[in-house]
Amino acid sequence: MTKLVAEGVVSRIGDRQILTDVSLYAGAGELVALTGPSGSGKTTMINLAGGLLPPDEGMATLDGEPTWLGTGDPRPDVALILQSYGLVSILTAAENVSIALRARGVRPREADAAAAAALDRVGITDLGERLVQELSGGQAQRVACARALVVDCTLLLADEPTSELDEYNRDRVIGELRHEAERGAAVMIATHDVEVAAQCDREYRLDDGALVPSLVR
Incomplete structure (x- = not known):
């Protein structure tokens, strides 16, 4: 079964420590929340878990295989919704979705049909x-989703x-x-929204780069 495991993760930028000895996991079928105030290290943890950044420790x-491949690119079986969206501004919404499949070797016609269905899922x-x-922030966020x-x-x-x-x-x-978790994916959501966290199965809370033990559920 799919399982993301982070053990003793430490991340630094220069002399500043961003994450301190963070250990967490997310298994297949789970929707896991990662919460905490702005600047607590949520984005860094998501990027480390997705293989965009290497841990310092x-x-x-x-x-069982490292998510960091040495390139800064995620593994093909990993998908990320970035806070900055990460979309190509000169492409259409559908092209931005389709390209994720084309990069994985899916034929253009099949990729375009799947992209249309994915856009429909988020309305x-x-x-x-x-x-x-040309999109609003909320619309671009749904394209990224x-x-x-x-x-x-x-x-x-x-x-x-x-x-x-x-x-x-x-x-x-x-x-x-939640549907992605139900089909067997492990899903982790970094959020400051208590309503989103309440819909998740478990919660990890970061404060100043460290887990708050009493708020790990």
Whole structure:
């Protein structure tokens, strides 16, 4: 079964320690919340877990293999929803989603059909032909969510995936992330939203780069 495990993770930027001895896990079928105030290290932990950054100490593994491959690129079985969205502004919403599959070797026609279905899952089918630079923050956030949903990953990491959304669309996105867990993915959501955390199975809370033991559930 799929399992993300972080053990004794330490991360530093210069003399500043961002994460201190963080250990956590997320298993297949779980929706796990990573909470904490701004600057607590949530984004760094998500990036380390997804293989975008190497830890200075400790290790993050997926099914026993390090998530850090030495390149800064995530493994093909890992999908991320970045806080900055990570979309290509000169491409349309549909192209941004489709390209995630094309990069994995899926034929263009199949990738485009799957992209349309993923956009529909987050309620923006009608925005498929619009350039990303023409979208609102909330619309771009849902495109980023669709791009992660489309690849049927084993590990899905989401960094504040609902921060720009109203309550209806927030719950819709969390419902789709729950669907990914139910099909067998391990899902971790970094969030400051208590309503999002309440919909998760377990919660880890960071404060100043360290886990708060009493708030790990």
